[in-house]
Amino acid sequence: MNVSLALAGNPNSGKTTVFNALTGGDQYVGNWAGVTVEKKTGHLKTNKSVDITDLPGIYALSPYSPEEIVSHDFLMGKGNEKPDVILDIVDASNIERNLYLTTQLAETGIPLIIVLNMMDIVERHGDRLDAKKLSEALGVPVFEASALREQGIATAAERAVEIGSVKHKPYHARINVKFSETTQAALKAIIDVASANMPKTRPQIHFAIDLFERNGTAQSELGLSGLQMESIERIITDCEKALGDDSESIIAKERYDFIAWVLDTCYIKSERENFSDKIDRVVTNRFLALPIFAAVMFLVYYISVATVGAIGTNWVNDVLFGEWIPAALEKGLTAINAASWLHSLIVDGIVAGVGAVLGFLPQMAVLFLLLSLLEDCGYMSRIAFILDRVFRKFGLSGKSFIPFLVSTGCGVPGIMAARPIEDESQRRITIISTTFMPCSAKLPIIAMIAGGLFGNSAGVAFSAYLAGIASIILSGLILKGFKKLKVSQMPFVMELPSYHAPRALNIFRHTWNQLKAFIIKAGTIIFAASVIIWLLSNFGFENGTFGMVDSEHSILSYIGRVIAPIFIPLGFGSWQMAVATITGLAAKENVVSTLSVLFSASSGMASHGNIDTVLSSHLSAAAAYSFLLFNLLCAPCIAAISAASRELGSKKWTAFAIAYQTGFAYVISFLVYTVWSAIS
Template sequence: MNIRLALAGNPNCGKTTMFNDLTGSSQYVGNWPGVTVEKKEGKLKGNKGVIITDLPGVYSLSPYTLEEVVTRKYLLQETPNAIINLVDGTNLERNLYLTTQLLELGLPVVLALNMMDLVRRNGDQINNSKLSEVLGCQVVETSALKGEGSMAAAKAAMELAKSNSPMTPVHHFSESVETTLAEIAEIVKTSVPVNQLRWYSIKLFERDKEVLESFNFDEATKIQLEDIITKLENLMDDDSESIIVNERYEYISKVIKKCLQKKTTGATTSDKIDRVVTNRWLALPIFAAIMFMVYYVSISSIGSVVTDWTNDVLFGEYIQGGASALLEQANAAEWLQGLVVDGIIGGVGAVLGFVPQMFILFFFLSILEDCGYMARVAFIMDRIFRKFGLSGKSFIPLLIGSGCGVPGIMATKTIENEKDRRMTIMTTTFIPCGAKLPVIALIGGAIFPHITWLAPAMYFMGVLAVVFSGIVLKKTRMFAGDPAPFVMELPQYHLPAAKGVLIHMWERGRSFIIKAGTIIFLACAAIWFLSSFGFSEGGFGMVAQEESILAVIGMAIAPIFAPLGFGEWRATVATISGLVAKENVVGTFGVLLGLGADIAEDDSGLLSQIASMFPYGAAAVSFLVFNLLCAPCFAAIGAIRREMNNAKWTWFAIIYQSLFAYVVALIIHQLGGLLFGGVTFGIGTIVALVLLIGMLFLLLRPAPQDKLKAKAAHLTT
């Protein structure tokens, strides 16, 4: 028989880190039945008979958010054998609020007092034995980030689960509140389990809608219950829910006085840092400077050196050159040499050559996330995004999407407001993901080798695209409305654990490598075949690249992209192949411009060949921007379809992204080319000017609801 343990706690308390530490690789992720909130389960390392469920991070068990509803339904209906309640030791008062509710459920609870390394570093002391006594549950010290105490907490929960003894809450509220709860308990004591009687009594007192509906009381009982609640509300001059909230915090303050001894009462180190990094005027410049340095080092500095060696030496000279020589010595057929050297090694190698840059970027992003800075960025962006109709919750998917668009899109499920959620889904992939980094690095290395700020500029281009879309879409009826409120616990700053940073870096980079070995491998083989074979002289066989099937298809599509500056068929084909996977843009160039391709013998370098395809900078920037902003890869489109759960909304998202990318790229090419050379004034320039004016109008026009407010104000005056 399996033992089921539930891992519960506030957001940012280290719950996911502990879950990963306890389960390792034996995890499976899906959605909770009937909702889009992510469900994570895994088997305990060394004990496959213990299943751990990582519940959504919540601050309470009140049914206000989807996460809270999911968590309490699981705890009440699935009844796990025990709960591991993870509590942030640096913020006991906030975290113990959920603990008091979990203890009322009657299930065995082990309190994992997390981040104890930070508590000790701050010079604070927590009396664990006293805390265990006043709460009535076992307390285990942990540091999930360092992998300390996690297994001890799990073992303690297993022992409780095996004993099968219900938990009896020992905390009590004021006498008048306890008397009222006792009266309610008398009404329902025969309808609920004894160990959950207190929880149901409190929820009925709070007039919890879901709990009230579950009892299906007759009219007389409803009147009796309302009379009991109203008497206490009149006595305490407050509503029932507020009464319970105040009672909980009064109890928690007594617990903290008994168990916590703080070294200082002044500002902590985290508070001092936050005064600078979350300052109203300094926050954005600091964030911009940090992201500039991250992208500069990853793409333009150290990352560029490592990638150049990987592309030119490792894949170019050793692997591709060695494979070519080996196949020639073996007298392999011409088509086989082309497939292996140009198709597979040339295409996949061109993509894998950028892996070092990606790992360096993911390394820095993991450090920023683990130290607690990225949580501050969400807080900073909430202040800014709210002015544009979005909330800080919308920025969290954008942060996640910088690794991969698919989990970024999935992260939108935490946004309660459906309009905000749909808009965030539509804009999340504007942020350059890991798959787009090789495209940025390729164009940057080929056309703008001395412009070190290109990669950071493309990141902020994505942010601007999100902001523009947020302003414009919020002014339409489909998305109008106030943004959802954003509440977030800011964790204490701490030094990231090397193990955690490396695991996060590898998890993000691994999917890229796997994709290169599967989807991109097959796509490059297909691109090679289509670019090497065609119909010639009444038959089908190997032909010059310009006469291939792919060239014919590319030339037919190329006029669509000619106004954007890349009407050359190979650039067109690379763009279309990016729908399969954005890395394919680089892989396609690797195949079409590889050593064996039909090109000039003195111009065999991939970067120099790409430079020849874009004779002026505006065309190259247009190509880059279009590929960054247009419809994402098939995997991300699939995620959009799942999260939208509506075919029409999915098509709307894809069409909006593609049209937006086309318009922005057209403006960049036509007006940028006119200003900096490469484009002469013509019909394309006029169209670009009209589109630019149209975008400015959409950006600056008042929202319909603002017009109504202004009209109402005018009428009242």
């Protein structure tokens, strides 16, 4: 018999870590709220007949924001899916707020098991939480766990499977929130009015509370008549008058009263200031926060691009792809007597193209390792809090920072991470501007320019990151001026997770996932693109006949020369740079591989060194930086464009986004090139 378990809980309570531990999966885990925006399904690794669904984190069971709708609909059994048991993942270090959702989950009638996650943090804070007493007070099974250490989760899952295997489950929810007498009377009266319309799939109290809170979904789901709605409205209004508050606040307050009563029996909070609070006093300080953030990010780029990462990249570029592999291939091709044009295709095309991209792997590895460290220990979520103050002035909110942060890996999930932003205009602005952040595919371009023209300068690499943030801020300011993007400021509430020592497995998994994808892309898209670019740059018409020609007379040079004039005002009007920019639309790494293939044959890269050094003889510093900026800020790759199109939900908005990004990149690059050239 198949058993379906749902992992529900507050954002950042550790659901995805539990999911990975139970399924053996490697879903992306982030130490901030809002990582999961869609449900994910897997099988229990010890029992394949058990389905486990990881739901997006929610604070309450209300169907408003997109991720709340996903969780709400799944738990309500919409779309023919309904879990047999809910594993409620509770962040024990924030138990009061987490239990609010628990009380709501219990009312769904689905058997519930509480997993008290992060018990190690509770202990570290000096707090005391008695799981046995909590279980007695709530009337549901409670298991202590630490998802990070994979402790206690398997036992909770076993119990959940046991409960889920029982065919005819009675309503398991025994958490009876003790509402005040007035509220109870109102709820009972609502049940009396609407009981005939209430399906047997859920307890009547669940529908009654939904109606009491004037939840429109419940009203339409039950198909109540106008007369019934009038009676219910009268009941609610009378109760509101009696208690002097609105119905939603009454329910919320009484739930928290109940939680306080429960916690009185089992929870003792330590009075001492905890470790996270001490750190936060410095890193979120009104004046120190931004300089600390800038210093931290500079250090990250200094280590990854200028020092440690550069050592690895120089070796891969100069020795591995510069000497060993070309020499070995040349030797092999000569031995089998392969045609000379094949030598060129393999060495100047494939090895130059794929090698140019893979050469930056060591820098990427160090960069992602450091970013994962900052993320996993909890620092990155503070940045959202810090930047909220800045973003707010420019039509964005701190919530937008999460998409921007995710976009440093890849724009596609970054765009999707904009879903929890409630304000439609803010969400659109975030989607349009999130790909300004330098993603992993753009890192080779940054490293190429920083390495070739600025002596591996960490400042140039760091400035690319700053340019991304500055463009986002500037775009917020520009875009909120559009009539259809009028922003209504919503309060930004974000939970700051406790700092914890980064877990090596999490960091390596995150870094490896990024690198693996990069290697796969180099071996597939970049490989194919390098072959195509080599063919187009080595074949063409000369003296009326088609055949192998000098790259200046190739098909690609003709195409490039048509496009190139557009880029003359930006300082990089050669056909090679124009072609590289266009191929970047398929995948941004293509910019580097295309240049490498094009210059490999024409400039004799082997005798001059790598692509970055060849570039220095081709571009001025101003033109190179303008080229870098344009490729960082213009329309992203096709994958990100289609993700934006899906999330914006309209072709018109997608076209606007592409036009805006490209136009913005053009203007900024033009200004930078003009001013830089004038000064120098």
